[in-house]
Amino acid sequence: xxxVSLYRYNPEVDQEPYMxxxxxxxxxxxxxxxxxxxxxxAKDPSLAYRRSCREGVCGSDGMNMNGKNGLACITPISEAxxxxxxxxxxxxxxxxxxxxxxxxxxxxxxxxxxYEKVKPYLVNNTPAPAIERLQSPEERAKLDGLYECILCACxxxxxxxxxxxxxxxxxxxxxxxxxxxxxxxxxxxxxxxxSELDDPxxxxxxxxxxxxxxxxxxxxxxxxxxxxxxxMLLSRGT
Amino acid sequence: xxxxxxxxxxxxLSDWLVQRVSGVVLLAYFLVVGSFLVCNGAELTYEQxxxxxxxxxxxxxxxxxxxxxxxxxxxxxxxxxxxxxxxRMMGGKGTVLRLAFQAASAVVLFTYLVWxxxxxxx
Ligand code: SF4
Ligand code: SF4
Ligand code: FES
Numbered sequence: 001x002x003x004v005s006l007y008r009y010n011p012e013v014d015q016e017p018y019m020x021x022x023x024x025x026x027x028x029x030x031x032x033x034x035x036x037x038x039x040x041x042a043k044d045p046s047l048a049y050r051r052s053c054r055e056g057v058c059g060s061d062g063m064n065m066n067g068k069n070g071l072a073c074i075t076p077i078s079e080a081x082x083x084x085x086x087x088x089x090x091x092x093x094x095x096x097x098x099x100x101x102x103x104x105x106x107x108x109x110x111x112x113x114x115y116e117k118v119k120p121y122l123v124n125n126t127p128a129p130a131i132e133r134l135q136s137p138e139e140r141a142k143l144d145g146l147y148e149c150i151l152c153a154c155x156x157x158x159x160x161x162x163x164x165x166x167x168x169x170x171x172x173x174x175x176x177x178x179x180x181x182x183x184x185x186x187x188x189x190x191x192x193x194x195s196e197l198d199d200p201x202x203x204x205x206x207x208x209x210x211x212x213x214x215x216x217x218x219x220x221x222x223x224x225x226x227x228x229x230x231x232m233l234l235s236r237g238t
Numbered sequence: 239x240x241x242x243x244x245x246x247x248x249x250x251l252s253d254w255l256v257q258r259v260s261g262v263v264l265l266a267y268f269l270v271v272g273s274f275l276v277c278n279g280a281e282l283t284y285e286q287x288x289x290x291x292x293x294x295x296x297x298x299x300x301x302x303x304x305x306x307x308x309x310x311x312x313x314x315x316x317x318x319x320x321x322x323x324x325x326r327m328m329g330g331k332g333t334v335l336r337l338a339f340q341a342a343s344a345v346v347l348f349t350y351l352v353w354x355x356x357x358x359x360x
Contacts, residue, residue, distance in 0.1 A: 164321040164322065164324070164326070165320070165326075200317075200320075204250035230251075230254070238255075
């Protein structure tokens with residue numbers, strides 16, 4: 001039997017959130033955490049969480065497992081337990097720092113607002129060529145490690161700077177996307193993008209703690225992208 | 239809403255640069271003064287110490303160090319106060335507390351500045 005400690009909160013009934021202790025039979029298998037949640041939901045349909053692809057692609061089931069953010073669908077129980085907090089009990093909480101809607105479901109509005117701020121789309125006002133805007137293989141390679149982000153929010157909700165200022169610090173996920181378009185040879189709005197980032201909060205609240213790198217389920221490195229943005233600001237401003 | 243106007247230069251980049259440069263100045267200053275202390279260790283007299291700080295170089299260097307302390311501390315304290323003393327963290331009284339904290343920091347740092355310059359150049 002696997003012991004699970006679950007964060008529960010239903011604002012319609014509960015005064016405040018509480019941790020619920022449950023046990024579940026995993027038949028001795030090292031299931032993924034999402035499978036455990038499915039088993040638990042079969043017993044108690046009131047349990048709420050987000051999920052869709054169950055293979056680490058959609059980014060909906062980001063949650064905090066034994067103290068570390070990650071995707072439940074690609075995290076085996078054994079790996080979650082290795083995160084340290086909770087001993088042999090699987091401890092599941094919503095991603096920290098954002099308002100909880102219910103159980104493991106959080107309100108991601110602030111996260112998306114920051115994403116929107118960086119204009120995550122190609123801006124190019126020159127006349128479009130007949131077929132497509134071409135890029136050399138080298139130019140295209142610059143987008144590797146940036147475009148793969150699935151917006152799961154594991155990184156931003158692990159970042160203390162984002163906890164304190166989620167309305168003004170773009171956060172690692174948004175900044176990774178900001179750099180993805182700054183680095184794109186086809187984008188012509190570099191100057192405008194940079195001028196919108198040069199305030200004391202948007203980029204410069206990053207203190208390089210690297211929590212973001214530590215949790216990204218896609219193995220991306222927002223801290224490095226933030227360093228590139230800072231260097232671009234530096235060479236533009238000096 | 240915390241406005242950025244109270245930061246050092248209003249731009250994140252200038253704050254960041256000032257923070258790095260002042261950090262380097264302070265490190266250099268402590269290394270220079272520290273090595274003087276280590277070399278002259280036990281037998282250091284007041285006359286030697288005072289003569290050391292009388293040279294134009296040390297006066298200018300010390301002034302730079304005082305300016306660096308002030309700039310470095312202001313940016314650091316401003317950042318800390320806009321992280322923790324906010325409406326988000328503590329409700330309505332966040333703004334009042336933040337302003338009071340920033341005003342107190344400014345007074346203390348300004349005092350250090352005037353005091354330091356007075357000691358060095360009089
Ligand atoms: S490196 Fe920067 S963005 Fe990443 S967790 Fe630390 S402060 Fe946040
Ligand atoms: S950078 Fe990684 S952790 Fe952050 S949102 Fe993208 S995929 Fe998720
Ligand atoms: S369910 Fe899609 S990433 Fe986990």
